[in-house]
Every structure is written in C-alpha cells, then in structure tokens.
Amino acid sequence: MPTIVKCPSCQASVPWVAASEFRPFCSKRCQLIDLGQWANEENRVPAGKNNDAETSMQIDIEDIEALLSDHPDEFFK
Numbered sequence: 604m605p606t607i608v609k610c611p612s613c614q615a616s617v618p619w620v621a622a623s624e625f626r627p628f629c630s631k632r633c634q635l636i637d638l639g640q641w642a643n644e645e646n647r648v649p650a651g652k653n654n655d656a657e658t659s660m661q662i663d664i665e666d667i668e669a670l671l672s673d674h675p676d677e678f679f680k
Contacts, residue, residue, distance in 0.1 A: 605618040605619055606619040607619070608626070610629040610630075610633050611627060611628065612628060612629075612633035612634075612636045612637050613629060613633055615629040615633075
C-alpha cells in the first residue's frame with residue numbers, strides 16, 4: 604500500500620508512487636502555484652537572527668591567500 608501525502612497547495616491526497624508525476628503535488632497547477640509563492644518570497648526558510656550569510660563569514664585576505672596557496676597552479680586553469 605503506497606504512502607499517501609497531502610498536496611502542499613490544495614491539501615488533496617496524493618499517493619507517493621512513481622506514477623504520481625508531480626508528487627508531492629497533485630498536479631502541475633499546484634506545483635506552479637507553489638513555485639510562484641517561492642518566487643514572490645511569500646515562502647521562506649527560517650534562518651535565525653542573521654539572515655545574511657555573507658556578513659556572518661569572518662574571513663580575511665590572509666586566510667584566502669593561505670587556502671589558495673595549498674592548490675597547485677593547474678587547479679586554476
């Protein structure tokens with residue numbers, strides 16, 4: 604007996620089998636609705652206090668140079 608999941612968009616029951624082309628969605632329509640919500644930033648993954656990953660990295664130029672010097676010249680070609 605296949606596992607049954609709820610469509611994230613319309614909550615319809617969807618069997619989790621290879622024949623369910625759009626799983627976990629019930630249809631292409633529901634899949635596109637969900638994609639549109641992500642594109643419009645209506646959906647998001649919680650990230651805690653600091654949402655900007657670039658500002659959380661504390662790497663200085665010496666660290667970068669040390670990492671680059673560990674690789675042979677052929678690595679960069």
